[in-house]
Amino acid sequence: MxxxxxxxxxxxxxxxxxxxxxxxxxxxxxxxxxxxxxxxxxxxxxxxxxxxxxxxxIIDLNDITPSERAIEVAEICKKDPKLVEAILQNSNEVVEIGPNFIITETRHGFVCANSAIDESNVDDGLATPVxxxxxxxxxxxxxxxxxxxxxxxxxxxxxxxxxxxxxxxxxxxxxxxxxxxxxxxxxxxxxxxxxxxxxxxxxxxxxxxxxxxxxxxxxxxxxxxxxxxxxxxxxxxxxxxxxxxxxxxxxxxxxxx
Missing domain, CATH: 3.30.1330.100 (CofE-like)
Known part of the structure; x- marks a missing residue:
């Protein structure tokens, strides 16, 4: 065997x-x-x-000014408008908006939640994109x-x-x-x-x-x-x-x- x-x-x-x-x-x-x-x-x-x-x-969320679109989307998905703006800026397309997520196509062509932007394992106020x-x-x-x-x-x-x-x-x-x-x-x-x-x-x-x-x-x-x-x-x-x-x-x- x-x-x-x-x-x-x-x-x-x-x-x-x-x-x-x-x-x-x-x-x-x-x-x-x-x-x-x-x-x-x-x-x-x-x-x-x-x-x-x-x-x-690295994205410093404190440096981001949300657009009107980001504020609108943030109301729907209950996320920080600054984070939403970062998600939009790192996407080619918004596919769908959910109760606590945004499905996007990233600039790389990945379809995933929140443009794969991650707030874990970094300091407060920072986020890592793909x-x-x-x-x-x-x-x-x-x-x-x-x-x-x-x-x-x-x-x-x-x-x-x-x-x-x-x-x-x-x-x-x-x-x-x-x-x-x-x-x-x-x-x-x-x-x-x-x-x-x-x-x-x-x-x-x-x-x-x-x-x-x-x-x-x-x-x-x-x-x-x-x-x-x-x-x-x-x-x-x-x-x-x-x-x-x-x-x-x-x-x-x-x-x-």
Whole structure:
């Protein structure tokens, strides 16, 4: 009998990050301090807040003057008008307004709540939007770590997002490098020999959700997780990958008109 296992290793000792910090070096130092031996095929998942802070991508809500539109929307969703203004400024489109959320399409093309602006794990009055270019950030970190450790690696930037028709938030991939985020299994056979016709697996999202169990959402202090032993790494290896394959084209989005 063949035993398959995937290991999740939380990287400890990562400090509170500030603007200008070198995330690549911080991750590399944490790996060494933990005395972990990186292996070919390891995937490093990093919380987007860490990236935004280091890149200085921080919103000071005290500096924002709400527009009339933001004040109107804030009345509906019962949010701070300054936060609503930040949400609107970081969106391409407002999809729907709910009782305590605003579903938007971000400038990156992600459809999510509140333009994925996060007020957790930052000082009062501050908020972190999605990093400017999560794919670029992932690529730079991967290339640094591969050069430092001499291993074939992948890096995925994660965010915590809700899901349509489901309660609760999960880890979601918003940037990646070194691995195709989508595993197209069309043409393979199932257990009964039937050919798969539509099966596509959002692998990067599944990995992000697994890592989120270790990262936590409160004061765990583990914003980076290594996934080791993912069996499809070699099959999905792609040094030119980005997150775009996971974004559903709007013409196929039957819930938006």
């Amino acid at each position: 063949i035993t398959m296992e995937i290991k999740l290793i939380g990287l400890e000792g990562i400090p509170l990050v500030k603007s200008g910090d070198d995330i690549s070096q911080i991750i590399g130092d944490a790996v060494k301090a933990q005395d972990y031996d990186l292996k070919d095929g390891d995937i490093i998942l990093i919380a987007e807040t860490l990236i935004s802070k280091a890149e200085g991508n 990093p400017e270019n999560p794919d670029k950030s992932a690529r730079e970190i991967r290339e640094f770590l591969e050069a430092q450790f001499g291993k074939k690696l992948a890096v995925i930037i994660t965010d915590t997002q809700g899901r349509a028709f489901r309660v609760g938030a999960i880890g979601t991939a918003i940037g990646c490098s070194g691995i195709n985020p989508l595993w197209v299994r069309i043409g393979e056979k199932d257990l009964y020999g039937r050919e798969l016709e539509t099966t596509e697996i959002a692998t990067a999202d599944e990995l992000a959700s697994a890592a989120s169990l270790i990262m936590g959402q409160a004061n765990e202090g583990l914003p980076a997780v290594i996934v080791s032993g993912f069996p499809a790494f070699d099959h999905l290896r792609d040094e030119n990958s980005d997150i775009k394959p996971l974004l559903r084209p709007k013409e196929f989005d039957v819930f938006r008109k």
